[in-house]
Amino acid sequence: MSHSKIYLSPPHMTGNEQKYIKEAFDSNWIAPVGRNIDLFEQDIAHYVGAKGAVAVSSGTAAIHLALSLLGVQKGDTVFCSSLTFVASANPILYQSAEPVLIDSEPETWNMSPQALERALLDAKNEGKLPKAIIVVHLYGQPAKMDEIMNMSEAYGVPVIEDAAESLGSTYGRQMTGSIGKFGVFSFNGNKIITTSGGGALVSDDLEALDRARFLATQARDPAIHYQHSQLGFNYRLSNILAGIGRAQMEVIEERVQKRKEVFSIYKRALSDYVYFQCNNQSEKSLCRENRWLTAFTFVESEEPLEIIEHLREENIEARPIWKPLHLQPLFEKYKYYSHSASENVSEEIFRSGLCLPSGSNLSKEDQGEVINALLKNLRKESFIEEIV
Numbered sequence: 001m002s003h004s005k006i007y008l009s010p011p012h013m014t015g016n017e018q019k020y021i022k023e024a025f026d027s028n029w030i031a032p033v034g035r036n037i038d039l040f041e042q043d044i045a046h047y048v049g050a051k052g053a054v055a056v057s058s059g060t061a062a063i064h065l066a067l068s069l070l071g072v073q074k075g076d077t078v079f080c081s082s083l084t085f086v087a088s089a090n091p092i093l094y095q096s097a098e099p100v101l102i103d104s105e106p107e108t109w110n111m112s113p114q115a116l117e118r119a120l121l122d123a124k125n126e127g128k129l130p131k132a133i134i135v136v137h138l139y140g141q142p143a144k145m146d147e148i149m150n151m152s153e154a155y156g157v158p159v160i161e162d163a164a165e166s167l168g169s170t171y172g173r174q175m176t177g178s179i180g181k182f183g184v185f186s187f188n189g190n191k192i193i194t195t196s197g198g199g200a201l202v203s204d205d206l207e208a209l210d211r212a213r214f215l216a217t218q219a220r221d222p223a224i225h226y227q228h229s230q231l232g233f234n235y236r237l238s239n240i241l242a243g244i245g246r247a248q249m250e251v252i253e254e255r256v257q258k259r260k261e262v263f264s265i266y267k268r269a270l271s272d273y274v275y276f277q278c279n280n281q282s283e284k285s286l287c288r289e290n291r292w293l294t295a296f297t298f299v300e301s302e303e304p305l306e307i308i309e310h311l312r313e314e315n316i317e318a319r320p321i322w323k324p325l326h327l328q329p330l331f332e333k334y335k336y337y338s339h340s341a342s343e344n345v346s347e348e349i350f351r352s353g354l355c356l357p358s359g360s361n362l363s364k365e366d367q368g369e370v371i372n373a374l375l376k377n378l379r380k381e382s383f384i385e386e387i388v
Helices: 017-027 035-048 059-069 090-094 113-125 145-155 206-216 239-249 252-270 281-285 304-313 345-352 364-377
Strands: 052-056 077-081 098-102 132-136 159-162 182-186 199-203 274-276 294-298 353-356
Touching: 017 035, 017 239, 035 052, 035 182, 035 199, 035 239, 052 059, 052 206, 059 090, 059 132, 059 159, 059 182, 059 199, 059 206, 077 113, 090 098, 098 113, 113 145, 132 145, 145 159, 199 206, 239 252, 252 274, 252 294, 252 364, 294 345, 304 353, 304 364, 345 353
Parallel strands: 077 098, 077 132, 132 159, 159 182
Antiparallel strands: 052 199, 182 199, 274 294, 294 353
16 A cells, blocks of 8 residues: 555645635634634525625524424424435424434435435425425535425415535526525535635525524624523634635635546446446536545445445545435434335345545545545456546
């Protein structure tokens, strides 16, 4: 083994972050208020085509705020994609509400409109429609938003887009995160851009965003003393971290293009052996996927966990697909709607899926090492000479 560890999706700094961090220190605005926050919020809103944005401590916090703004409380239900990271649904429990988990469809791996329609019809017949639908754009792949938004309008249920993994992806002419009532982004260290930790809530409803800022700063009443009439949260982003975000937003298009190039090389090398997430969606619906992570399932009956272990021995980090929430001990008691009576699509993807290193700073040499290591485990020919 001649190479250093190849990570799944490491942070990728521009070199310009220090300028904005220094600006925060020089002005002594290092708390969750300041020029960096204001400008970072403007950058995010402008980029995604929303009227406003609120920078917060995490994507999870942004989802929590969105649910709070929609009045979700004990006794309510919220529909949520099942094939996702736990952070998509945890805020439903924060509000003492009940999640209803919706399976994936096989093309995008995102929320199945077919399953969603059955769930909404059942809820209507029971006289208890959900307060919100949380749709996840998994691994940067846009969900089928036309069908989902049509149902949202027909049933009067607002959509929260969990676009934590999809900054830079588009659906038609709109950026993911700007289609539903609220959009949520994450700037965790492994995301397409990072503030080390952080997130954002975006919307065209500026009044709601003003309330989100109020709730995110402990819901402090406008009084000279510290007075609180409502429950609030400590969710605002640091002015220092927002400075990192400003520098990262300057290169967001470069980061998207690089990850798409990484995906293209994997696709050229591995298409005979794996099924990539949504091979043809972009051609059919004018989507642009940011390809945050290259994700696929195996053509043959491979064991992803065994291959992950083999790659680890080669100093390469790979990960399984998210374990569906309806299979998690925390959520197994809640209602779940499969794609069809005979298909649990998210379970099939989980059992046969894998994510490969996809960072925007992944060199072609390192990507060749990843491909060779994978092909060796699949007992296929080497590919490295073709891409380096």
